[in-house]
Amino acid sequence: MARVRKAVTIKDVAGDAGVSLQTVSRVVNGGPNVRPQLRDKVRASIERLGYVPSLAAQRMSGSRSYIILAINDRERTLADWSERRGTDWVDQMLLGGILTCSKHGYRMMVELVDTHSDHVERELGAAISALQPDGVILTPPHSENRLITELLAARAIPFARIGSNAPGPGIPLTMGDEGAAHLATSRLIELGHRRIAMIAGPSQYSLSAWRIDGWRRALGDHGIPSEGLLEVGDFGYESGTRAARALLDRNPDLTAIIASSDQMALAALEVARDRGLNVPRDLSLISFDNTPIVRFSQPPLTAIDQPIAETVSRAVEQLIARGEDSDSDTVIEVAAALVERSSTAPAPGTA
Amino acid sequence: MARVRKAVTIKDVAGDAGVSLQTVSRVVNGGPNVRPQLRDKVRASIERLGYVPSLAAQRMSGSRSYIILAINDRERTLADWSERRGTDWVDQMLLGGILTCSKHGYRMMVELVDTHSDHVERELGAAISALQPDGVILTPPHSENRLITELLAARAIPFARIGSNAPGPGIPLTMGDEGAAHLATSRLIELGHRRIAMIAGPSQYSLSAWRIDGWRRALGDHGIPSEGLLEVGDFGYESGTRAARALLDRNPDLTAIIASSDQMALAALEVARDRGLNVPRDLSLISFDNTPIVRFSQPPLTAIDQPIAETVSRAVEQLIARGEDSDSDTVIEVAAALVERSSTAPAPGTA
DNA sequence: TCAAGTCTTGAGAACGCTCTCAAGATGCGT
DNA sequence: ACGCATCTTGAGAGCGTTCTCAAGACTTGA
Numbered sequence A, B: 001m002a003r004v005r006k007a008v009t010i011k012d013v014a015g016d017a018g019v020s021l022q023t024v025s026r027v028v029n030g031g032p033n034v035r036p037q038l039r040d041k042v043r044a045s046i047e048r049l050g051y052v053p054s055l056a057a058q059r060m061s062g063s064r065s066y067i068i069l070a071i072n073d074r075e076r077t078l079a080d081w082s083e084r085r086g087t088d089w090v091d092q093m094l095l096g097g098i099l100t101c102s103k104h105g106y107r108m109m110v111e112l113v114d115t116h117s118d119h120v121e122r123e124l125g126a127a128i129s130a131l132q133p134d135g136v137i138l139t140p141p142h143s144e145n146r147l148i149t150e151l152l153a154a155r156a157i158p159f160a161r162i163g164s165n166a167p168g169p170g171i172p173l174t175m176g177d178e179g180a181a182h183l184a185t186s187r188l189i190e191l192g193h194r195r196i197a198m199i200a201g202p203s204q205y206s207l208s209a210w211r212i213d214g215w216r217r218a219l220g221d222h223g224i225p226s227e228g229l230l231e232v233g234d235f236g237y238e239s240g241t242r243a244a245r246a247l248l249d250r251n252p253d254l255t256a257i258i259a260s261s262d263q264m265a266l267a268a269l270e271v272a273r274d275r276g277l278n279v280p281r282d283l284s285l286i287s288f289d290n291t292p293i294v295r296f297s298q299p300p301l302t303a304i305d306q307p308i309a310e311t312v313s314r315a316v317e318q319l320i321a322r323g324e325d326s327d328s329d330t331v332i333e334v335a336a337a338l339v340e341r342s343s344t345a346p347a348p349g350t351a
Numbered sequence C: 001t002c003a004a005g006t007c008t009t010g011a012g013a014a015c016g017c018t019c020t021c022a023a024g025a026t027g028c029g030t
Numbered sequence D: 001a002c003g004c005a006t007c008t009t010g011a012g013a014g015c016g017t018t019c020t021c022a023a024g025a026c027t028t029g030a
Helices: A010-017 A021-028 A036-049 A055-061 A074-082 A088-103 A120-131 A146-154 A177-190 A206-221 A237-250 A262-274 A308-322 B010-017 B021-028 B036-049 B055-061 B074-082 B088-103 B120-131 B146-154 B177-190 B206-221 B237-250 B262-274 B308-322
Strands: A067-073 A107-113 A135-138 A159-162 A171-174 A196-200 A230-232 A256-259 A284-289 A302-305 A337-339 B067-073 B107-113 B135-138 B159-162 B171-174 B196-200 B230-232 B256-259 B284-289 B302-305 B337-339
Touching: A010 A021, A010 A036, A021 A036, A055 B055, A067 A074, A067 A088, A067 A120, A067 A308, A074 A107, A074 B088, A088 A107, A088 A308, A088 B074, A088 B088, A088 B107, A107 A120, A107 B088, A107 B107, A120 A146, A135 A146, A135 A308, A146 A159, A159 A308, A171 A308, A177 A196, A177 A206, A177 A256, A177 A284, A177 A302, A177 A337, A196 A206, A196 A237, A196 A262, A230 A237, A237 A256, A237 A262, A256 A262, A262 A284, B010 B021, B010 B036, B021 B036, B067 B074, B067 B088, B067 B120, B067 B308, B074 B107, B088 B107, B088 B308, B107 B120, B120 B146, B135 B146, B135 B308, B146 B159, B159 B308, B171 B308, B177 B196, B177 B206, B177 B256, B177 B284, B177 B302, B177 B337, B196 B206, B196 B237, B196 B262, B230 B237, B237 B256, B237 B262, B256 B262, B262 B284
Parallel strands: A067 A107, A067 A135, A135 A159, A159 A171, A196 A230, A196 A256, A256 A284, A284 A302, B067 B107, B067 B135, B135 B159, B159 B171, B196 B230, B196 B256, B256 B284, B284 B302
Antiparallel strands: A302 A337, B302 B337
């Protein structure tokens, strides 16, 4: 049995290049004061030996851990997952994060944490103690969880709050929910719709309110009333079914619905089908999220594309660039886009 | 500005409990020789101070890093992702892995690596050097990549090969592809189908061959020929379109198709629709993967559920349990299940 | 009761790296 | 040429753990 090849350490490189550890370290970290000639020599040794610094050792001695921790809601993630509803949010987050992290020599880890458990502090605290990440990315609904933000602030760990524009510690980022809802609503108005309902998300998500705001503002722009056109769901399919039914029952003249999640939109599609309503001829539908499932429904859904990956990527960059003093008051906003497919059409009776 | 709270270390606990570092370490790691009385005292201190060992320090001194690294194909993942096709595989893997890892005090990290780049060794080698994971999980098509398995073996890092039953180093796990294909085909035969086509995956994936084997075996069981009923795709939508067209052109009497991916099945569904074929009345369809998209197509697709999360979970457990000598010849097989939805029906003309 | 274990505990080194600080080399102004 | 500042290099400590090994306490058997 071949002897286990020991890992190459900075010492090996130093020996090979005939310099001290410190010099190698400087070269690796792009330190300023090294003669070009020596630098090249060390680089050659690094290359030849295939040396890569140990993350653990770097963390031990240096101040950085090169780890960014992304926090997701455990309950929702696991529910989505075990019911095979898809966990697009995790995907987008992970991939957007991984790519940007690796661009800067960092790594991303994902942690699932319960929001409304009193174990928040325990779970998150443990993860932080174990990993000592250089930054943490909070996603809704954790982004505005007081317990969490205070814990992070107390430990002086830079963090980003995605989907939060509230003042407070951390870097706030949003995905333009108000603007996106306004955009979607405006587009429907442009298509001649006047009775446009909204199936909103649960109120513990700030973005739910923002979307309602955007929808109301667009209606207001054209002097269209919004009374009786709002229902609240929980992002899930069943809640979408209930909401769509209530909306349709209450408003026989409804010609368009904007749903705050793909699941709820697909539920509305099903409800419409049950009632003999053709989408988009009789009823137009726009959903939020633009996860893969809406591309293959019949018809494919027009959707607001939530730029999750892009937003996480921005968050990672901010975290890495700012380091220490990462608090910010200016909200970073990554704009969402409207992807038009076949669930939207001119309002019935329109030219 | 509040002074930064320094992290709690083993030293703090030792001081608090009035014992040596070593004793705390023993308690933390469940070491055997500690008086119950002392153990409880130390535990109380740990609890009170909220001590959690630093992963980095543990890695530094101990032999374990408590990190499991999961490798995915970068090219395919990024393509799926940027085109918003969904990256269900990553999801399943990540979540299945995270859950099982955390159950054992481990952490999972995901790394994207190109298969057919000559940089494989460089990329993977760098990740391994930096992270020094206790185990690596390989997914198709990396599972049988010689360069990778040899690299891992040379560095004496335990690894699992998902979707590989070939002999060699590492722990082989499969998801019962042969059996699943056999199951799906048998079910169609049971429904009266006799002309059952297969759209297979690309040949560099072993599972493609296994699925073909299962399909052939089921047909053989009933003396049904398979000539002209096989097409090869690349798992993508377009290739599914091409394959379905070719199959239908060549076999006007075709009544069922098994596709090796959801995307290809949805493409076949579209082709059928174009040709005025009703699914499932005129044509039955079964897909592999069972990602969320097939639940919302019209009709929802009957699909083979690939137990990715479960398989990764098993892999993690094996890796953790076996540690050092992780090579194995017995293939671990996690069975796939057939989820019947509405794309399958008795063959036309059947009672 | 004593020798020979076995248990329990702790001291000190080691892991691979970066930090701080000091020493030597080099450059500049006069 | 000389003194001083700056650039370049290296030595040594320290990060938080676990490992090895030795010492003391406690059992056990004859």
